[in-house]
Amino acid sequence: MIDLKLLTFITVAKTKNYTRAADILNITQPGVSQHIKALEDYYNVKLFYKHGKQMELTSEGRLLFSYAIEVNRMSEMIKHELINKSSIINKYYVGATLTIGGYVLPKIIGEYRKKYENTDIILYVENTEAIIKRLYSGDIYLGVIEGPFNKAKVKYEKFRDDELVLAVSKSHPFAEKKSVAIEEVLQNKLILREKGSGTRKVFENKLIASGYRLEDMNVYMEIGNITALISLVESNLGCTIISKEAVKASVKADKLKIVPIKNFNIMREFNFVYLDQSQYGFIKDFIEFCKNPK
Known part of the structure:
Protein backbone atom coordinates (compact mmCIF):
# COMPACT_ATOMS: atom_id res chain seq x y z
CA MET A 1 0.00 0.00 0.00
CA ILE A 2 1.47 3.35 -0.98
CA ASP A 3 1.42 6.38 1.31
CA LEU A 4 -2.07 7.88 1.54
CA LYS A 5 -0.71 11.34 0.73
CA LEU A 6 0.68 10.03 -2.55
CA LEU A 7 -2.62 8.30 -3.32
CA THR A 8 -4.42 11.58 -2.63
CA PHE A 9 -2.05 13.36 -5.01
CA ILE A 10 -2.74 10.80 -7.78
CA THR A 11 -6.50 11.13 -7.28
CA VAL A 12 -6.43 14.95 -7.40
CA ALA A 13 -4.23 14.82 -10.51
CA LYS A 14 -6.77 12.57 -12.23
CA THR A 15 -9.95 14.33 -11.12
CA LYS A 16 -8.48 17.87 -11.17
CA ASN A 17 -10.76 18.68 -8.27
CA TYR A 18 -10.27 18.50 -4.48
CA THR A 19 -13.96 17.82 -3.75
CA ARG A 20 -14.23 14.90 -6.19
CA ALA A 21 -10.94 13.48 -4.88
CA ALA A 22 -12.27 13.69 -1.32
CA ASP A 23 -15.44 11.82 -2.31
CA ILE A 24 -13.45 9.07 -4.05
CA LEU A 25 -11.04 8.66 -1.12
CA ASN A 26 -13.79 9.00 1.48
CA ILE A 27 -11.94 11.73 3.36
CA THR A 28 -12.73 15.40 3.94
CA GLN A 29 -11.73 18.15 1.52
CA PRO A 30 -9.52 19.77 4.21
CA GLY A 31 -7.87 16.36 4.53
CA VAL A 32 -7.09 16.39 0.81
CA SER A 33 -5.65 19.90 1.10
CA GLN A 34 -3.48 18.84 4.05
CA HIS A 35 -2.08 15.86 2.12
CA ILE A 36 -1.16 17.99 -0.89
CA LYS A 37 0.34 20.69 1.35
CA ALA A 38 2.43 18.06 3.16
CA LEU A 39 3.81 16.77 -0.15
CA GLU A 40 4.57 20.28 -1.37
CA ASP A 41 6.39 21.08 1.88
CA TYR A 42 8.34 17.81 1.75
CA TYR A 43 9.50 18.26 -1.86
CA ASN A 44 9.65 22.06 -1.56
CA VAL A 45 7.74 22.54 -4.82
CA LYS A 46 4.29 23.63 -5.99
CA LEU A 47 2.39 20.63 -7.37
CA PHE A 48 -0.83 22.25 -8.64
CA TYR A 49 -2.07 25.56 -9.95
CA LYS A 50 -5.66 26.69 -10.43
CA HIS A 51 -6.91 26.96 -14.02
CA GLY A 52 -10.53 28.08 -14.02
CA LYS A 53 -12.38 25.61 -11.82
CA GLN A 54 -9.81 22.85 -12.28
CA MET A 55 -6.52 22.00 -10.59
CA GLU A 56 -3.71 21.50 -13.11
CA LEU A 57 -0.30 19.93 -12.49
CA THR A 58 2.78 22.10 -12.53
CA SER A 59 5.87 20.76 -14.33
CA GLU A 60 7.11 19.46 -10.96
CA GLY A 61 3.68 17.95 -10.36
CA ARG A 62 3.79 16.13 -13.69
CA LEU A 63 7.17 14.66 -12.81
CA LEU A 64 5.95 13.46 -9.41
CA PHE A 65 2.79 12.06 -11.03
CA SER A 66 4.81 9.86 -13.41
CA TYR A 67 6.77 8.42 -10.48
CA ALA A 68 3.70 8.10 -8.27
CA ILE A 69 1.84 6.10 -10.93
CA GLU A 70 4.78 3.70 -11.18
CA VAL A 71 5.01 3.36 -7.38
CA ASN A 72 1.27 2.61 -7.23
CA ARG A 73 1.54 0.06 -10.04
CA MET A 74 4.40 -1.75 -8.32
CA SER A 75 2.47 -1.71 -5.04
CA GLU A 76 -0.48 -3.41 -6.75
CA MET A 77 1.82 -5.99 -8.37
CA ILE A 78 3.44 -6.79 -5.02
CA LYS A 79 0.01 -7.17 -3.39
CA HIS A 80 -1.18 -9.58 -6.07
CA GLU A 81 2.03 -11.61 -5.89
CA ASP A 161 -2.98 -11.29 -37.56
CA ASP A 162 -6.59 -10.20 -37.87
CA GLU A 163 -8.62 -8.85 -40.79
CA LEU A 164 -11.27 -6.15 -40.67
CA VAL A 165 -14.12 -6.76 -43.10
CA LEU A 166 -17.28 -5.09 -44.36
CA ALA A 167 -20.28 -6.90 -42.89
CA VAL A 168 -23.90 -6.37 -43.97
CA SER A 169 -27.22 -8.10 -43.45
CA LYS A 170 -28.57 -10.46 -46.09
CA SER A 171 -31.17 -7.79 -46.93
CA HIS A 172 -28.67 -4.98 -47.49
CA PRO A 173 -28.15 -3.77 -51.10
CA PHE A 174 -24.43 -4.59 -50.80
CA ALA A 175 -25.27 -8.25 -50.16
CA GLU A 176 -26.11 -8.77 -53.84
CA LYS A 177 -22.76 -7.43 -55.02
CA LYS A 178 -19.51 -9.36 -55.51
CA SER A 179 -17.59 -6.33 -54.20
CA VAL A 180 -18.07 -2.63 -53.47
CA ALA A 181 -15.89 0.47 -53.69
CA ILE A 182 -14.72 2.14 -50.49
CA GLU A 183 -16.54 5.31 -51.61
CA GLU A 184 -19.83 3.38 -51.55
CA VAL A 185 -19.08 2.17 -48.04
CA LEU A 186 -18.28 5.66 -46.77
CA GLN A 187 -21.54 7.04 -48.18
CA ASN A 188 -23.63 4.27 -46.62
CA LYS A 189 -24.93 4.27 -43.04
CA LEU A 190 -21.91 3.16 -41.04
CA ILE A 191 -22.37 1.58 -37.62
CA LEU A 192 -18.94 1.73 -36.03
CA ARG A 193 -17.18 1.01 -32.76
CA GLU A 194 -16.69 3.94 -30.41
CA LYS A 195 -13.66 6.24 -30.56
CA GLY A 196 -10.84 4.73 -28.49
CA SER A 197 -11.41 1.22 -29.81
CA GLY A 198 -8.65 -0.53 -31.72
CA THR A 199 -11.01 -1.47 -34.55
CA ARG A 200 -12.08 2.14 -35.08
CA LYS A 201 -8.51 3.42 -34.97
CA VAL A 202 -7.21 0.88 -37.50
CA PHE A 203 -10.04 1.68 -39.93
CA GLU A 204 -9.48 5.43 -39.58
CA ASN A 205 -5.72 5.06 -40.06
CA LYS A 206 -6.31 3.01 -43.22
CA LEU A 207 -8.64 5.68 -44.61
CA ILE A 208 -6.15 8.47 -43.94
CA ALA A 209 -3.28 6.45 -45.46
CA SER A 210 -5.43 5.90 -48.56
CA GLY A 211 -6.07 9.63 -49.00
CA TYR A 212 -9.56 9.89 -47.49
CA ARG A 213 -10.71 12.26 -44.76
CA LEU A 214 -12.50 11.05 -41.66
CA GLU A 215 -15.19 13.62 -42.50
CA ASP A 216 -15.93 11.51 -45.60
CA MET A 217 -17.51 8.84 -43.38
CA ASN A 218 -21.27 8.77 -42.91
CA VAL A 219 -21.22 7.57 -39.29
CA TYR A 220 -24.79 6.62 -38.44
CA MET A 221 -24.13 5.10 -34.98
CA GLU A 222 -21.20 4.56 -32.61
CA ILE A 223 -21.54 1.46 -30.43
CA GLY A 224 -19.27 0.31 -27.60
CA ASN A 225 -20.81 -3.15 -27.35
CA ILE A 226 -19.91 -5.54 -30.19
CA THR A 227 -22.91 -7.83 -29.63
CA ALA A 228 -25.27 -4.85 -29.89
CA LEU A 229 -23.43 -3.58 -32.97
CA ILE A 230 -23.77 -6.94 -34.72
CA SER A 231 -27.48 -7.10 -33.85
CA LEU A 232 -28.05 -3.66 -35.37
CA VAL A 233 -26.31 -4.69 -38.59
CA GLU A 234 -28.25 -7.96 -38.68
CA SER A 235 -31.42 -5.83 -38.44
CA ASN A 236 -30.24 -3.99 -41.58
CA LEU A 237 -29.87 -0.60 -39.94
CA GLY A 238 -26.52 -0.06 -41.61
CA CYS A 239 -23.20 -1.69 -42.46
CA THR A 240 -20.05 -2.05 -40.37
CA ILE A 241 -16.32 -2.54 -40.51
CA ILE A 242 -15.52 -5.24 -37.97
CA SER A 243 -13.14 -8.06 -37.14
CA LYS A 244 -13.72 -11.20 -39.15
CA GLU A 245 -13.44 -13.12 -35.85
CA ALA A 246 -16.41 -11.26 -34.39
CA VAL A 247 -18.87 -12.10 -37.18
CA LYS A 248 -17.94 -15.75 -37.79
CA ALA A 249 -21.04 -17.06 -36.00
CA SER A 250 -23.40 -14.61 -37.72
CA VAL A 251 -21.98 -15.42 -41.15
CA LYS A 252 -22.27 -19.16 -40.45
CA ALA A 253 -25.89 -18.64 -39.30
CA ASP A 254 -26.57 -16.78 -42.57
CA LYS A 255 -27.49 -13.58 -40.72
CA LEU A 256 -24.60 -11.51 -42.09
CA LYS A 257 -22.58 -11.47 -45.26
CA ILE A 258 -18.98 -10.33 -45.73
CA VAL A 259 -18.61 -8.20 -48.85
CA PRO A 260 -15.10 -7.52 -50.23
CA ILE A 261 -14.06 -3.88 -50.65
CA LYS A 262 -12.22 -3.33 -53.93
CA ASN A 263 -8.50 -2.72 -53.41
CA PHE A 264 -9.02 -1.97 -49.75
CA ASN A 265 -7.78 -4.76 -47.47
CA ILE A 266 -7.59 -3.90 -43.76
CA MET A 267 -5.15 -6.03 -41.76
CA ARG A 268 -4.01 -5.52 -38.19
CA GLU A 269 -2.23 -7.35 -35.40
Missing part, protein backbone atom coordinates in the same frame (compact mmCIF):
# COMPACT_ATOMS: atom_id res chain seq x y z
CA LEU A 82 1.97 -11.92 -2.11
CA ILE A 83 -1.68 -13.00 -2.19
CA ASN A 84 -0.81 -15.69 -4.74
CA LYS A 85 2.10 -16.89 -2.57
CA SER A 86 -0.27 -17.64 0.30
CA SER A 87 -3.22 -18.97 -1.73
CA ILE A 88 -4.06 -22.41 -3.04
CA ILE A 89 -5.63 -20.82 -6.12
CA ASN A 90 -3.38 -18.34 -7.94
CA LYS A 91 -5.16 -15.40 -9.56
CA TYR A 92 -3.78 -13.55 -12.55
CA TYR A 93 -5.31 -10.43 -14.04
CA VAL A 94 -5.49 -10.09 -17.82
CA GLY A 95 -7.06 -7.35 -19.92
CA ALA A 96 -8.33 -7.80 -23.46
CA THR A 97 -9.98 -5.56 -26.00
CA LEU A 98 -13.58 -6.27 -26.92
CA THR A 99 -12.99 -8.36 -30.03
CA ILE A 100 -10.29 -10.48 -28.41
CA GLY A 101 -11.98 -10.70 -25.02
CA GLY A 102 -15.35 -11.56 -26.49
CA TYR A 103 -14.45 -13.85 -29.39
CA VAL A 104 -10.88 -15.16 -29.06
CA LEU A 105 -9.73 -15.54 -25.45
CA PRO A 106 -12.70 -17.18 -23.66
CA LYS A 107 -12.13 -20.61 -25.23
CA ILE A 108 -8.36 -20.34 -24.72
CA ILE A 109 -8.79 -19.40 -21.05
CA GLY A 110 -11.14 -22.35 -20.59
CA GLU A 111 -8.51 -24.72 -21.98
CA TYR A 112 -5.78 -23.07 -19.91
CA ARG A 113 -7.86 -23.55 -16.76
CA LYS A 114 -8.21 -27.27 -17.51
CA LYS A 115 -4.44 -27.61 -17.71
CA TYR A 116 -3.73 -25.44 -14.66
CA GLU A 117 -6.53 -26.27 -12.22
CA ASN A 118 -5.07 -24.10 -9.44
CA THR A 119 -5.01 -20.98 -11.62
CA ASP A 120 -7.79 -18.46 -12.12
CA ILE A 121 -7.57 -15.80 -14.80
CA ILE A 122 -9.61 -12.68 -14.09
CA LEU A 123 -10.41 -11.08 -17.44
CA TYR A 124 -11.17 -7.39 -17.96
CA VAL A 125 -12.76 -6.65 -21.35
CA GLU A 126 -12.58 -3.00 -22.45
CA ASN A 127 -11.36 -0.92 -25.38
CA THR A 128 -7.67 -0.46 -26.18
CA GLU A 129 -7.24 2.84 -24.32
CA ALA A 130 -8.80 1.44 -21.14
CA ILE A 131 -6.67 -1.72 -21.22
CA ILE A 132 -3.46 0.30 -21.58
CA LYS A 133 -4.53 2.45 -18.61
CA ARG A 134 -5.16 -0.68 -16.53
CA LEU A 135 -1.70 -1.95 -17.43
CA TYR A 136 -0.08 1.30 -16.29
CA SER A 137 -2.08 1.37 -13.04
CA GLY A 138 -1.13 -2.22 -12.11
CA ASP A 139 -4.68 -3.61 -12.35
CA ILE A 140 -3.55 -6.24 -14.87
CA TYR A 141 -0.35 -8.18 -15.57
CA LEU A 142 -0.93 -8.65 -19.27
CA GLY A 143 -3.00 -7.01 -21.99
CA VAL A 144 -4.10 -8.51 -25.31
CA ILE A 145 -5.00 -5.67 -27.61
CA GLU A 146 -5.95 -4.82 -31.17
CA GLY A 147 -4.93 -1.75 -33.09
CA PRO A 148 -2.06 0.74 -32.69
CA PHE A 149 -0.32 1.51 -29.40
CA ASN A 150 2.89 3.20 -28.23
CA LYS A 151 5.44 0.42 -28.63
CA ALA A 152 8.15 2.49 -26.93
CA LYS A 153 6.34 2.42 -23.57
CA VAL A 154 5.53 -1.29 -23.21
CA LYS A 155 7.00 -4.70 -23.88
CA TYR A 156 5.00 -6.52 -26.53
CA GLU A 157 4.75 -9.70 -28.53
CA LYS A 158 2.63 -10.43 -31.57
CA PHE A 159 -0.28 -12.85 -31.05
CA ARG A 160 -1.76 -13.20 -34.53
CA PHE A 270 -3.38 -8.72 -32.08
CA ASN A 271 -0.56 -8.06 -29.58
CA PHE A 272 0.30 -9.08 -26.05
CA VAL A 273 1.51 -6.10 -23.98
CA TYR A 274 3.09 -6.01 -20.53
CA LEU A 275 5.41 -3.76 -18.53
CA ASP A 276 7.88 -5.73 -16.44
CA GLN A 277 9.16 -9.12 -15.41
CA SER A 278 7.44 -9.39 -12.01
CA GLN A 279 5.00 -12.01 -13.30
CA TYR A 280 7.04 -13.11 -16.30
CA GLY A 281 6.62 -16.82 -15.51
CA PHE A 282 2.85 -16.58 -15.92
CA ILE A 283 3.09 -14.08 -18.80
CA LYS A 284 5.51 -16.24 -20.81
CA ASP A 285 3.51 -19.41 -20.19
CA PHE A 286 0.15 -17.84 -21.03
CA ILE A 287 1.46 -16.23 -24.22
CA GLU A 288 2.91 -19.55 -25.36
CA PHE A 289 -0.36 -21.33 -24.56
CA CYS A 290 -2.40 -18.77 -26.52
CA LYS A 291 -0.17 -19.23 -29.55
CA ASN A 292 -0.12 -23.01 -29.27
CA PRO A 293 -3.13 -24.26 -27.28
CA LYS A 294 -2.50 -27.79 -26.05
Whole structure:
Protein backbone atom coordinates (compact mmCIF):
# COMPACT_ATOMS: atom_id res chain seq x y z
CA MET A 1 0.00 0.00 0.00
CA ILE A 2 1.47 3.35 -0.98
CA ASP A 3 1.42 6.38 1.31
CA LEU A 4 -2.07 7.88 1.54
CA LYS A 5 -0.71 11.34 0.73
CA LEU A 6 0.68 10.03 -2.55
CA LEU A 7 -2.62 8.30 -3.32
CA THR A 8 -4.42 11.58 -2.63
CA PHE A 9 -2.05 13.36 -5.01
CA ILE A 10 -2.74 10.80 -7.78
CA THR A 11 -6.50 11.13 -7.28
CA VAL A 12 -6.43 14.95 -7.40
CA ALA A 13 -4.23 14.82 -10.51
CA LYS A 14 -6.77 12.57 -12.23
CA THR A 15 -9.95 14.33 -11.12
CA LYS A 16 -8.48 17.87 -11.17
CA ASN A 17 -10.76 18.68 -8.27
CA TYR A 18 -10.27 18.50 -4.48
CA THR A 19 -13.96 17.82 -3.75
CA ARG A 20 -14.23 14.90 -6.19
CA ALA A 21 -10.94 13.48 -4.88
CA ALA A 22 -12.27 13.69 -1.32
CA ASP A 23 -15.44 11.82 -2.31
CA ILE A 24 -13.45 9.07 -4.05
CA LEU A 25 -11.04 8.66 -1.12
CA ASN A 26 -13.79 9.00 1.48
CA ILE A 27 -11.94 11.73 3.36
CA THR A 28 -12.73 15.40 3.94
CA GLN A 29 -11.73 18.15 1.52
CA PRO A 30 -9.52 19.77 4.21
CA GLY A 31 -7.87 16.36 4.53
CA VAL A 32 -7.09 16.39 0.81
CA SER A 33 -5.65 19.90 1.10
CA GLN A 34 -3.48 18.84 4.05
CA HIS A 35 -2.08 15.86 2.12
CA ILE A 36 -1.16 17.99 -0.89
CA LYS A 37 0.34 20.69 1.35
CA ALA A 38 2.43 18.06 3.16
CA LEU A 39 3.81 16.77 -0.15
CA GLU A 40 4.57 20.28 -1.37
CA ASP A 41 6.39 21.08 1.88
CA TYR A 42 8.34 17.81 1.75
CA TYR A 43 9.50 18.26 -1.86
CA ASN A 44 9.65 22.06 -1.56
CA VAL A 45 7.74 22.54 -4.82
CA LYS A 46 4.29 23.63 -5.99
CA LEU A 47 2.39 20.63 -7.37
CA PHE A 48 -0.83 22.25 -8.64
CA TYR A 49 -2.07 25.56 -9.95
CA LYS A 50 -5.66 26.69 -10.43
CA HIS A 51 -6.91 26.96 -14.02
CA GLY A 52 -10.53 28.08 -14.02
CA LYS A 53 -12.38 25.61 -11.82
CA GLN A 54 -9.81 22.85 -12.28
CA MET A 55 -6.52 22.00 -10.59
CA GLU A 56 -3.71 21.50 -13.11
CA LEU A 57 -0.30 19.93 -12.49
CA THR A 58 2.78 22.10 -12.53
CA SER A 59 5.87 20.76 -14.33
CA GLU A 60 7.11 19.46 -10.96
CA GLY A 61 3.68 17.95 -10.36
CA ARG A 62 3.79 16.13 -13.69
CA LEU A 63 7.17 14.66 -12.81
CA LEU A 64 5.95 13.46 -9.41
CA PHE A 65 2.79 12.06 -11.03
CA SER A 66 4.81 9.86 -13.41
CA TYR A 67 6.77 8.42 -10.48
CA ALA A 68 3.70 8.10 -8.27
CA ILE A 69 1.84 6.10 -10.93
CA GLU A 70 4.78 3.70 -11.18
CA VAL A 71 5.01 3.36 -7.38
CA ASN A 72 1.27 2.61 -7.23
CA ARG A 73 1.54 0.06 -10.04
CA MET A 74 4.40 -1.75 -8.32
CA SER A 75 2.47 -1.71 -5.04
CA GLU A 76 -0.48 -3.41 -6.75
CA MET A 77 1.82 -5.99 -8.37
CA ILE A 78 3.44 -6.79 -5.02
CA LYS A 79 0.01 -7.17 -3.39
CA HIS A 80 -1.18 -9.58 -6.07
CA GLU A 81 2.03 -11.61 -5.89
CA LEU A 82 1.97 -11.92 -2.11
CA ILE A 83 -1.68 -13.00 -2.19
CA ASN A 84 -0.81 -15.69 -4.74
CA LYS A 85 2.10 -16.89 -2.57
CA SER A 86 -0.27 -17.64 0.30
CA SER A 87 -3.22 -18.97 -1.73
CA ILE A 88 -4.06 -22.41 -3.04
CA ILE A 89 -5.63 -20.82 -6.12
CA ASN A 90 -3.38 -18.34 -7.94
CA LYS A 91 -5.16 -15.40 -9.56
CA TYR A 92 -3.78 -13.55 -12.55
CA TYR A 93 -5.31 -10.43 -14.04
CA VAL A 94 -5.49 -10.09 -17.82
CA GLY A 95 -7.06 -7.35 -19.92
CA ALA A 96 -8.33 -7.80 -23.46
CA THR A 97 -9.98 -5.56 -26.00
CA LEU A 98 -13.58 -6.27 -26.92
CA THR A 99 -12.99 -8.36 -30.03
CA ILE A 100 -10.29 -10.48 -28.41
CA GLY A 101 -11.98 -10.70 -25.02
CA GLY A 102 -15.35 -11.56 -26.49
CA TYR A 103 -14.45 -13.85 -29.39
CA VAL A 104 -10.88 -15.16 -29.06
CA LEU A 105 -9.73 -15.54 -25.45
CA PRO A 106 -12.70 -17.18 -23.66
CA LYS A 107 -12.13 -20.61 -25.23
CA ILE A 108 -8.36 -20.34 -24.72
CA ILE A 109 -8.79 -19.40 -21.05
CA GLY A 110 -11.14 -22.35 -20.59
CA GLU A 111 -8.51 -24.72 -21.98
CA TYR A 112 -5.78 -23.07 -19.91
CA ARG A 113 -7.86 -23.55 -16.76
CA LYS A 114 -8.21 -27.27 -17.51
CA LYS A 115 -4.44 -27.61 -17.71
CA TYR A 116 -3.73 -25.44 -14.66
CA GLU A 117 -6.53 -26.27 -12.22
CA ASN A 118 -5.07 -24.10 -9.44
CA THR A 119 -5.01 -20.98 -11.62
CA ASP A 120 -7.79 -18.46 -12.12
CA ILE A 121 -7.57 -15.80 -14.80
CA ILE A 122 -9.61 -12.68 -14.09
CA LEU A 123 -10.41 -11.08 -17.44
CA TYR A 124 -11.17 -7.39 -17.96
CA VAL A 125 -12.76 -6.65 -21.35
CA GLU A 126 -12.58 -3.00 -22.45
CA ASN A 127 -11.36 -0.92 -25.38
CA THR A 128 -7.67 -0.46 -26.18
CA GLU A 129 -7.24 2.84 -24.32
CA ALA A 130 -8.80 1.44 -21.14
CA ILE A 131 -6.67 -1.72 -21.22
CA ILE A 132 -3.46 0.30 -21.58
CA LYS A 133 -4.53 2.45 -18.61
CA ARG A 134 -5.16 -0.68 -16.53
CA LEU A 135 -1.70 -1.95 -17.43
CA TYR A 136 -0.08 1.30 -16.29
CA SER A 137 -2.08 1.37 -13.04
CA GLY A 138 -1.13 -2.22 -12.11
CA ASP A 139 -4.68 -3.61 -12.35
CA ILE A 140 -3.55 -6.24 -14.87
CA TYR A 141 -0.35 -8.18 -15.57
CA LEU A 142 -0.93 -8.65 -19.27
CA GLY A 143 -3.00 -7.01 -21.99
CA VAL A 144 -4.10 -8.51 -25.31
CA ILE A 145 -5.00 -5.67 -27.61
CA GLU A 146 -5.95 -4.82 -31.17
CA GLY A 147 -4.93 -1.75 -33.09
CA PRO A 148 -2.06 0.74 -32.69
CA PHE A 149 -0.32 1.51 -29.40
CA ASN A 150 2.89 3.20 -28.23
CA LYS A 151 5.44 0.42 -28.63
CA ALA A 152 8.15 2.49 -26.93
CA LYS A 153 6.34 2.42 -23.57
CA VAL A 154 5.53 -1.29 -23.21
CA LYS A 155 7.00 -4.70 -23.88
CA TYR A 156 5.00 -6.52 -26.53
CA GLU A 157 4.75 -9.70 -28.53
CA LYS A 158 2.63 -10.43 -31.57
CA PHE A 159 -0.28 -12.85 -31.05
CA ARG A 160 -1.76 -13.20 -34.53
CA ASP A 161 -2.98 -11.29 -37.56
CA ASP A 162 -6.59 -10.20 -37.87
CA GLU A 163 -8.62 -8.85 -40.79
CA LEU A 164 -11.27 -6.15 -40.67
CA VAL A 165 -14.12 -6.76 -43.10
CA LEU A 166 -17.28 -5.09 -44.36
CA ALA A 167 -20.28 -6.90 -42.89
CA VAL A 168 -23.90 -6.37 -43.97
CA SER A 169 -27.22 -8.10 -43.45
CA LYS A 170 -28.57 -10.46 -46.09
CA SER A 171 -31.17 -7.79 -46.93
CA HIS A 172 -28.67 -4.98 -47.49
CA PRO A 173 -28.15 -3.77 -51.10
CA PHE A 174 -24.43 -4.59 -50.80
CA ALA A 175 -25.27 -8.25 -50.16
CA GLU A 176 -26.11 -8.77 -53.84
CA LYS A 177 -22.76 -7.43 -55.02
CA LYS A 178 -19.51 -9.36 -55.51
CA SER A 179 -17.59 -6.33 -54.20
CA VAL A 180 -18.07 -2.63 -53.47
CA ALA A 181 -15.89 0.47 -53.69
CA ILE A 182 -14.72 2.14 -50.49
CA GLU A 183 -16.54 5.31 -51.61
CA GLU A 184 -19.83 3.38 -51.55
CA VAL A 185 -19.08 2.17 -48.04
CA LEU A 186 -18.28 5.66 -46.77
CA GLN A 187 -21.54 7.04 -48.18
CA ASN A 188 -23.63 4.27 -46.62
CA LYS A 189 -24.93 4.27 -43.04
CA LEU A 190 -21.91 3.16 -41.04
CA ILE A 191 -22.37 1.58 -37.62
CA LEU A 192 -18.94 1.73 -36.03
CA ARG A 193 -17.18 1.01 -32.76
CA GLU A 194 -16.69 3.94 -30.41
CA LYS A 195 -13.66 6.24 -30.56
CA GLY A 196 -10.84 4.73 -28.49
CA SER A 197 -11.41 1.22 -29.81
CA GLY A 198 -8.65 -0.53 -31.72
CA THR A 199 -11.01 -1.47 -34.55
CA ARG A 200 -12.08 2.14 -35.08
CA LYS A 201 -8.51 3.42 -34.97
CA VAL A 202 -7.21 0.88 -37.50
CA PHE A 203 -10.04 1.68 -39.93
CA GLU A 204 -9.48 5.43 -39.58
CA ASN A 205 -5.72 5.06 -40.06
CA LYS A 206 -6.31 3.01 -43.22
CA LEU A 207 -8.64 5.68 -44.61
CA ILE A 208 -6.15 8.47 -43.94
CA ALA A 209 -3.28 6.45 -45.46
CA SER A 210 -5.43 5.90 -48.56
CA GLY A 211 -6.07 9.63 -49.00
CA TYR A 212 -9.56 9.89 -47.49
CA ARG A 213 -10.71 12.26 -44.76
CA LEU A 214 -12.50 11.05 -41.66
CA GLU A 215 -15.19 13.62 -42.50
CA ASP A 216 -15.93 11.51 -45.60
CA MET A 217 -17.51 8.84 -43.38
CA ASN A 218 -21.27 8.77 -42.91
CA VAL A 219 -21.22 7.57 -39.29
CA TYR A 220 -24.79 6.62 -38.44
CA MET A 221 -24.13 5.10 -34.98
CA GLU A 222 -21.20 4.56 -32.61
CA ILE A 223 -21.54 1.46 -30.43
CA GLY A 224 -19.27 0.31 -27.60
CA ASN A 225 -20.81 -3.15 -27.35
CA ILE A 226 -19.91 -5.54 -30.19
CA THR A 227 -22.91 -7.83 -29.63
CA ALA A 228 -25.27 -4.85 -29.89
CA LEU A 229 -23.43 -3.58 -32.97
CA ILE A 230 -23.77 -6.94 -34.72
CA SER A 231 -27.48 -7.10 -33.85
CA LEU A 232 -28.05 -3.66 -35.37
CA VAL A 233 -26.31 -4.69 -38.59
CA GLU A 234 -28.25 -7.96 -38.68
CA SER A 235 -31.42 -5.83 -38.44
CA ASN A 236 -30.24 -3.99 -41.58
CA LEU A 237 -29.87 -0.60 -39.94
CA GLY A 238 -26.52 -0.06 -41.61
CA CYS A 239 -23.20 -1.69 -42.46
CA THR A 240 -20.05 -2.05 -40.37
CA ILE A 241 -16.32 -2.54 -40.51
CA ILE A 242 -15.52 -5.24 -37.97
CA SER A 243 -13.14 -8.06 -37.14
CA LYS A 244 -13.72 -11.20 -39.15
CA GLU A 245 -13.44 -13.12 -35.85
CA ALA A 246 -16.41 -11.26 -34.39
CA VAL A 247 -18.87 -12.10 -37.18
CA LYS A 248 -17.94 -15.75 -37.79
CA ALA A 249 -21.04 -17.06 -36.00
CA SER A 250 -23.40 -14.61 -37.72
CA VAL A 251 -21.98 -15.42 -41.15
CA LYS A 252 -22.27 -19.16 -40.45
CA ALA A 253 -25.89 -18.64 -39.30
CA ASP A 254 -26.57 -16.78 -42.57
CA LYS A 255 -27.49 -13.58 -40.72
CA LEU A 256 -24.60 -11.51 -42.09
CA LYS A 257 -22.58 -11.47 -45.26
CA ILE A 258 -18.98 -10.33 -45.73
CA VAL A 259 -18.61 -8.20 -48.85
CA PRO A 260 -15.10 -7.52 -50.23
CA ILE A 261 -14.06 -3.88 -50.65
CA LYS A 262 -12.22 -3.33 -53.93
CA ASN A 263 -8.50 -2.72 -53.41
CA PHE A 264 -9.02 -1.97 -49.75
CA ASN A 265 -7.78 -4.76 -47.47
CA ILE A 266 -7.59 -3.90 -43.76
CA MET A 267 -5.15 -6.03 -41.76
CA ARG A 268 -4.01 -5.52 -38.19
CA GLU A 269 -2.23 -7.35 -35.40
CA PHE A 270 -3.38 -8.72 -32.08
CA ASN A 271 -0.56 -8.06 -29.58
CA PHE A 272 0.30 -9.08 -26.05
CA VAL A 273 1.51 -6.10 -23.98
CA TYR A 274 3.09 -6.01 -20.53
CA LEU A 275 5.41 -3.76 -18.53
CA ASP A 276 7.88 -5.73 -16.44
CA GLN A 277 9.16 -9.12 -15.41
CA SER A 278 7.44 -9.39 -12.01
CA GLN A 279 5.00 -12.01 -13.30
CA TYR A 280 7.04 -13.11 -16.30
CA GLY A 281 6.62 -16.82 -15.51
CA PHE A 282 2.85 -16.58 -15.92
CA ILE A 283 3.09 -14.08 -18.80
CA LYS A 284 5.51 -16.24 -20.81
CA ASP A 285 3.51 -19.41 -20.19
CA PHE A 286 0.15 -17.84 -21.03
CA ILE A 287 1.46 -16.23 -24.22
CA GLU A 288 2.91 -19.55 -25.36
CA PHE A 289 -0.36 -21.33 -24.56
CA CYS A 290 -2.40 -18.77 -26.52
CA LYS A 291 -0.17 -19.23 -29.55
CA ASN A 292 -0.12 -23.01 -29.27
CA PRO A 293 -3.13 -24.26 -27.28
CA LYS A 294 -2.50 -27.79 -26.05
